[in-house]
Amino acid sequence: MSRATTPVYSGAQIRDAETPLVEAGAGPDMMRRAAHGLASYVLALLRSDGKIYGARVLGLIGPGNNGGDGLYALTALRARGVDAQAVLVADRAHPQALEAFRAAGGRVLSSVPADTQVLIDAVLGTGARGAFTLPDVPGLAEAVGTSTVVACDIPSGVDADTGRCPGEALTAEHTVTFGGAKLGLLLGEGGLRSGKIHTVDIGLQEHLPEPAAWELISPEPTRRKPRLGDHKYSRGSLQVVAGSPQFPGAAQLTVGSAITSGVGMVRLQADATVSAAVLQGWPEAVMSHGRGAKAFDGATAAAIGPGLGKDRSRLVEGETMLRATVESKVPCVLDASGLELLRGDLLTSGDLGGQLILTPHLGEARRLAEALEDESLEELLADQPDTLAATRALAEALGATVLLKGPSTVVAGPSGGAPLVVRSATPGLATAGTGDVLTGIIGALLATADAAQEQDWVRIAAEGARMHAAAAQRLDPQGFGHFGASALIGALRE
Ligand SMILES: NC(=O)C1=CN([C@@H]2O[C@H](COP(=O)(O)OP(=O)(O)OC[C@H]3O[C@@H](n4cnc5c(N)ncnc54)[C@H](OP(=O)(O)O)[C@@H]3O)[C@@H](O)[C@H]2O)[C@@H](O)CC1
């Protein structure tokens, strides 16, 4: 993997890597490094907030090693003059860490002081099992609202493997995590509760296995740039089947975002009204008059689905085009109503090919699972979805690449390589039409790509999601959500 990506591990992978080191007696050293990393991070937060000496920090301490990390971090903070105290939420705490904390003058309180500036959540880490109930500590609920919550390793209540929260959970603005980023910090509800993630090296690196996933954090270096000598055909041409009289805007957004993402030519197959509307905004778009597979001649990729709605003739055109791409193995992105074309043999072949990229949101993925009559997949997509496992399972069942949209988008190929994750936690993206923009971006990337293998399609789809999220971030850094899908197109240029 390139440096554009960083590894992400399951909680179990991190624990398995730690076990032999703990058995060899390195546990205390690792805990000291973890605590030092956490204390340094909190000190930096306090410094940026004005002062360190006398600043009020409270550690919420659980019964295991996570609580031990918290207590050692409080001890280190005390050495720097921070007024760091603890509340023990269980009837026991890491004995050596508690002793060190007390020896440094730390006190165990029975409530959370109202003037707490930073609240360290060191209740549960990777040893959490089953549902969590928030501790009944006076002042805690208020402090959660007024102080900066920093999670030690992972917010308590979040499952480190999946991001699921089987019971209650704490929400952090920052998470200082040890040894490697955990899936639970990125995925599902965990992705909404972990805030900014900072990883501390505790000496595990060489003991870690292949990661369970990779996070794409900066532009994919393999993305094709125009070359001297290129012409409009050599730069790829994208065939779009989008829009219907009811949803002409979907075609505009798909075509416009494809053009803006950089492709030799974008051709649209649509009726006269939709074509006219698109041409007004995007005069460089080319209208293809052929019908069915004929319109597809010479295109290097296709984008099918946005805004076809329930329009029968448009859906038939979409299906003809989809079959043509699957048969010829030409890359294609399928979204929105296009996903409903996956019926009969298209649903059950199990071998559509990695070059076909499906981009469902959770609801669309659930409908696909239902159509597949796959109960275990439905279970993975239920109330608290396991988005990583679900994306992999859906990709495997259909034999296609699947990009499951959400606050963290997951992309998996059909034959089980490590999925890519893109954090797109920009709530402003939750508006009508932003999915059509993503389809256009991925279509353009597919049309211009020098791609041939499964992992290439996974990377292209993830790069599309990253560009989409980065555009939203540029447009709306404060997260007010004051933008629509068309504005996103204007913000695509990096
Ligand atoms: N291994 C290492 O050397 C290193 C580990 N490190 C750190 O240790 C953390 C892992 O520590 P850990 O294994 O002690 O587990 P931890 O998360 O503290 O919780 C276990 C305790 O919680 C309890 N409990 C469980 N579920 C519960 C629930 N739902 N609700 C309530 N209670 C529940 C459980 O009780 P039990 O089930 O045993 O009765 C047990 O007492 C890891 O995240 C990292 O921070 C780093 O310092 C690097 C070196």
Ligand SMILES: [K+]
């Ligand atoms: K924690």
